[in-house]
């Protein structure tokens with residue numbers, strides 16, 4: 001019997017990776033439904049639920065380093081940075097490493113690192129429109145968001161809205177349904193999370209290039 005994700009078997013079909021790359025080139029963003037395996041999403045959600053019960057999540061802030069501060073009027077999620085401690089996390093990170101390799105081969109992006117956190121948005125929370133690359137530190141090159149909550153209803157709120165970088169028009173509205181992966185250029189694609197009506201679980205992550213500032217290597221967070 002074949003294992004659902006045996007190490008020799010790439011978890012994502014090549015056609016899906018090609019589709020993602022084409023869309024990034026054409027539009028700067030990609031939305032893939034059923035991109036992530038169900039069993040993987042279930043394990044990751046169980047892990048996030050467990051961390052939530054154990055109070056291991058921290059309130060998310062904006063900015064990094066000295067500039068980091070809480071702004072509940074801007075974002076209301078709680079996060080946990082991936083630390084490779086579980087099989088499910090390692091599997092997710094392996095999948096992203098494959099994607100990183102494919103992006104580098106196709107687009108010469110020079111991505112060399114990936115950082116990601118679990119995010120839980122409690123009912124009523126949101127993340128206002130923003131770009132993912134911090135000003136003056138253009139080191140987050142490509143963003144990814146993988147959704148973990150199964151059976152998300154059409155009226156559940158919490159959609160991710162993507163805007164055109166050219167004219168600010170809304171170009172996509174994505175239900176945060178388990179298995180969906182969104183990928184976009186971090187420096188140019190404005191996006192937001194609309195207020196959610198139920199607990200919303202995801203993994204947000206960023207492929208980075210190393211940026212050094214004043215001789216210091218940029219810290220990851």
Ligand SMILES: O=C(O)CCC(=O)C(=O)O
Pocket residue numbers: 119127132145159160191192193202204
């Ligand atoms: O969860 C999402 O849909 C997007 C989250 C986001 O934009 C972020 O964490 O930067």
Ligand SMILES: [Fe+2]
Pocket residue numbers: 130131132191
């Ligand atoms: Fe974002």
